[in-house]
Amino acid sequence: MQDAIIVTYRIETPGDPERVAAKIASDQSTGTFVALPGETEEVKARVAARVIALRPLEPVAEPGFGRDHPAFATGSRFNRAEADIAFPVEAVGTDLAALMTIAIGGVWSIRELSGIRVLGIRLPASFAGAYPGPQFGIAGSRRLTGVEGRPLVGTIVKPALGLRPHETAAMVKELVEAGVDFIKDDEKLMSPAYSSLEDRVKAIMPVILDHEQKTGKKVMYAFGISAADPDTMMRNHDIVAEAGGNAAVINIASVGLGGLTFLRKRSKLVLHAHRNGWDILTRHAALGFDFAAWEPFWRLSGIDQFQINGIRVKYWEPDESFVRSFKALQQPIFSPDDRPLPVVGSGQWGGQAPDTYAATGGSTDLLYLCGGGVVSHPGGPAAGVRAVRQAWEAAVAGIDLGIYATDHPDLARAIEKFADGKHA
């Protein structure tokens, strides 16, 4: 099998994982529940998926899908294995919706599984030309913001919902003057009546452009342009682009592969992905996806910046999971250019910079996104931005934050306000 997609699953079953792996391969290519006249050996040879490796794991005592299903109500041994299954490209093609349907969507429904998680996907070279990947990615995000040698420092307009456009613009003015590199709408803000995208753009873009004219620095503002209707999303895109904006927040899980693909083909904007909705697909360790198996769909479809939480976030995600996600985005799929800029956020204020730097192998190729961590700094947002930059300087230099803070008062005040426990 020369040209194949290889998907790695962690299988859990009260039965025999090897038999279940074989069933996945069969069900997801030629199989059905009775022998059929057309299912010849020739057909099978051409399109059948095959289990190419099986690695047994320790069994577990509780079934991933829970005890509500009669088949898993009792029993204290659920067998597990990692299985690599190869799907011929001839059978699947290079369409990502087909891949999602065949290698993933269908698998979730197999009766014998008490748990199933997709751990990884290796795509053959035939996919390389079939998808655009990021238009801007890391290099483009740096070029457009003029930031080199350190993380981009960004913030989010808060409260998430409720501000009218002129109120938002006033806040944006304060934030651009504070020295941030990047600002975004909260992902929940798209185009409600009280703050339509059009009115928001009209209010905010003059602030951005005015600041650029005065200082030479163009702050990247990512407007929430998501919409269920791709035509609406494109109109929103055009409103932003025509007003001189250069970025947009896309709720990828809500608009889906179709929405993103449509937009990417026509886009002039940096596409900043919020993965809101993703958590239900990964939070139970025995179910769903590892991020490394999910993110390629969105990267190949054209995401430039990818939100992935951070260290000590306010959400459920543990630090190790964030680090794995960061490292997944650092890996080229086909080329270094298909790497989006990782966006590190949630409860960030600078204090997590040293651990983030250490855990990600000493990378500063990231957008560090602070909401309250910037705007609620006791010295105001400008001091907040300085504190975050100072924290990153210390992290990169390998200097303890407390020591660095002795001659960096903005950082000192941030530590005083936000250090562990005080901001939760």
Place this chain on the structure above:
Amino acid sequence: MQDAIIVTYRIETPGDPERVAAKIASDQSTGTFVALPGETEEVKARVAARVIALRPLEPVAEPGFGRDHPAFATGSRFNRAEADIAFPVEAVGTDLAALMTIAIGGVWSIRELSGIRVLGIRLPASFAGAYPGPQFGIAGSRRLTGVEGRPLVGTIVKPALGLRPHETAAMVKELVEAGVDFIKDDEKLMSPAYSSLEDRVKAIMPVILDHEQKTGKKVMYAFGISAADPDTMMRNHDIVAEAGGNAAVINIASVGLGGLTFLRKRSKLVLHAHRNGWDILTRHAALGFDFAAWEPFWRLSGIDQFQINGIRVKYWEPDESFVRSFKALQQPIFSPDDRPLPVVGSGQWGGQAPDTYAATGGSTDLLYLCGGGVVSHPGGPAAGVRAVRQAWEAAVAGIDLGIYATDHPDLARAIEKFADGKHA
């Protein structure tokens, strides 16, 4: 709060469900982790979500998200409640991607939840005009097939993958001559190189049209037109429509709301939804969605026929779950016309007709989809179709299948081959 979307969640937490419900309402509207200058009372009054009802449930001993998370590693009491939360339409708007992001996607990530399931959504009248709903639905599906007073009988070309277009066409010829009302591509078949959509349409449509000319009966053939790229999907749509076809299989979870919305606005075809990928969002009883809370997104976006499994299926889904799904589709959202035709399939052969009829309140408004149940009938597909129709005649007349089979030999042979256990 006059114009609000009301979402019902089943909350599970080691803490206090009432506090967590309040946190959902706050986080998903104005909230962030520190008090913010702009978060005035006026803003809150305008856009804040509110818990409008809380109904305590029995606690459970195992956390829905599993024991891998330190916060849930120990403990044997996870408290539960149903919460109704009202989101002002002023804050959300009527965009389904915004609704998905605000009321659902964001909730999955809340740290304090050990389990979370969305049970239902009530949409206010302002959504009624915002979405097209089904173009054909039940009435259109009946009109196009000429079938009244009984379920449509359909089948699926098998093997799922591997047949070349001329092989598929030969099988379709046999199936249309057998008297089926509906045929579909397996959902895994879209447009691989060995059977491109274009070649498949060229091979199959003449068979359909020839049969129509000879008999007056136009069999509805649903071609797999899904693609990640909406432009590709539209080209596929046009290929089918221009060749005289009238239906298409859409893998809704793979193409997403964007793909479906784009297609529906331009579509001339009956859109037959396969929900492949959905199972991971519903299979764990403490997590994800009830179907009743998920299907409205797709119905409003324009699905005409909706696959929902059936009684005694080969997949994981229990019968009660199927019945709830069927009943959900029977409920109008805003009007009877927004009801798609339920598609009952998986391991069906007619034997499940009496139980299906009884459990769904005596409905024959459905498409009854049999794969092997038709094509593997010992008397051939024509006998298989007759057997299925006979099973439904018996079900509607309230006659035991075994008794009806005494003077209906096709049904008798189906029972002999497929009855419980023999087809698994």
